[in-house]
Amino acid sequence: MQSAAFDTIDHDILLDSLSARFGISGTALSWFTSYLSDRRQSVSVSGFSSSPCPLLYGVPQGSVLGPILYVLYISPMHDIIASTGILDHYYADDTQEYQSFRLTPGAIDQQLAFSCLSTSITEQKKWLSNNRLKLNSEKTDALLVSSPSNVKSLVSCPLELGDALIIPSTVVRNLGVLLDSHLTMDHQIRSTCRKAYFHLRRIARIKRFLSRPAIRQLVRAFVISQLDYGNSLLVGLPNSQLERLQRVQNSAARLISGARRLDHITPILRTLHWLPIKQRIIFKIAVLVFRCLIGVAPQYLIDAIAIRRPSRELRSSSQLLLLSPPSRTKTYGDRSFSVASSRIWNSLPIDLRLLAIYPYSTSFSLIQFRCKLKTHLFQISFCN
Numbered sequence: 001m002q003s004a005a006f007d008t009i010d011h012d013i014l015l016d017s018l019s020a021r022f023g024i025s026g027t028a029l030s031w032f033t034s035y036l037s038d039r040r041q042s043v044s045v046s047g048f049s050s051s052p053c054p055l056l057y058g059v060p061q062g063s064v065l066g067p068i069l070y071v072l073y074i075s076p077m078h079d080i081i082a083s084t085g086i087l088d089h090y091y092a093d094d095t096q097e098y099q100s101f102r103l104t105p106g107a108i109d110q111q112l113a114f115s116c117l118s119t120s121i122t123e124q125k126k127w128l129s130n131n132r133l134k135l136n137s138e139k140t141d142a143l144l145v146s147s148p149s150n151v152k153s154l155v156s157c158p159l160e161l162g163d164a165l166i167i168p169s170t171v172v173r174n175l176g177v178l179l180d181s182h183l184t185m186d187h188q189i190r191s192t193c194r195k196a197y198f199h200l201r202r203i204a205r206i207k208r209f210l211s212r213p214a215i216r217q218l219v220r221a222f223v224i225s226q227l228d229y230g231n232s233l234l235v236g237l238p239n240s241q242l243e244r245l246q247r248v249q250n251s252a253a254r255l256i257s258g259a260r261r262l263d264h265i266t267p268i269l270r271t272l273h274w275l276p277i278k279q280r281i282i283f284k285i286a287v288l289v290f291r292c293l294i295g296v297a298p299q300y301l302i303d304a305i306a307i308r309r310p311s312r313e314l315r316s317s318s319q320l321l322l323l324s325p326p327s328r329t330k331t332y333g334d335r336s337f338s339v340a341s342s343r344i345w346n347s348l349p350i351d352l353r354l355l356a357i358y359p360y361s362t363s364f365s366l367i368q369f370r371c372k373l374k375t376h377l378f379q380i381s382f383c384n
Contacts (some may be wrong), residue, residue, distance in 0.1 A: 205330060215256050
């Protein structure tokens with residue numbers, strides 16, 4: 001949403017914010033001052049380098065600290081957004097704002113939600129301008145999410161962004177994931193399949209020059225990574241949609257094993273020790289819940305789950321079960337993280353769930369949980 005965000009950060013404003021807003025002082029503040037000051041850059045082309053020029057603004061991109069410093073720099077924006085009643089999320093220089101509303105006669109609630117968003121963005125634009133940043137309207141998009149039955153009740157109106165008008169799109173890209181206005185995830189699945197098959201065809205062309213371990217490594221890097229990215233958003237989708245991704249995984253398994261197209265795929269997946277697509281989704285969500293319970297997940301995910309605490313002592317009191325919130329619809333409500341995570345977590349064996357209570361260390365417990373969870377899902381998929 002911001003333009004050239006990392007390159008225009010004012011060091012003096014950043015250091016003042018670290019001191020006044022976050023209480024960083026003394027040696028720590030001196031370290032940040034030293035880190036940001038006296039930086040230089042030059043351009044190198046064909047072995048020839050330009051004269052170094054001082055970097056008076058910006059934070060180093062590609063570093064671990066760069067995005068963190070940027071988030072600290074723009075933290076006052078959260079106060080601006082919250083004052084208008086809008087919810088927000090951030091990922092580096094990508095800002096996401098959202099507001100829910102009910103469908104009312106005359107679309108009064110919808111117009112009010114759009115007005116709040118416009119007010120919030122206008123105030124953000126002023127703050128960004130005062131702090132050497134720029135809101136990029138060309139990279140700003142809007143999405144109206146509703147069930148297909150409620151489309152006729154929505155009013156087609158643009159979102160005012162200063163002098164610009166943002167027309168809500170039917171599909172938007174959010175951190176590499178395609179979201180449509182009905183959250184069917186159809187565009188995301190089609191895009192994933194298209195990219196995965198593209199890489200499979202390229203690997204197949206050079207297969208005869210590669211060893212089997214090399215082929216497997218390429219498939220994992222270029223194909224399986226596509227299937228796993230954002231797959232927790234696919235929970236609760238019909239099997240007919242997940243089957244399209246399963247066919248991609250089957251093709252990848254046949255490419256590695258050299259099996260023919262008509263060969264039965266289950267023994268091949270078992271040999272490769274690959275979980276099927278549906279189990280991979282369950283694996284991802286269960287790991288997210290475990291991270292929430294040991295306190296190493298984002299706060300908004302931690303807030304979405306709650307441990308079941310009966311009013312009186314029961315046998316299930318010590319089994320670390322999650323509270324299952326009520327859901328009105330299977331299409332949307334059952335697919336929400338709070339509902340799907342409790343259903344998946346509560347179905348796990350008790351020995352897996354209790355790993356979150358007595359963690360020896362965060363990293364060791366997470367590795368142990370992932371290994372045991374994969375073994376459990378593998379047995380369900382292939383040994384029953």
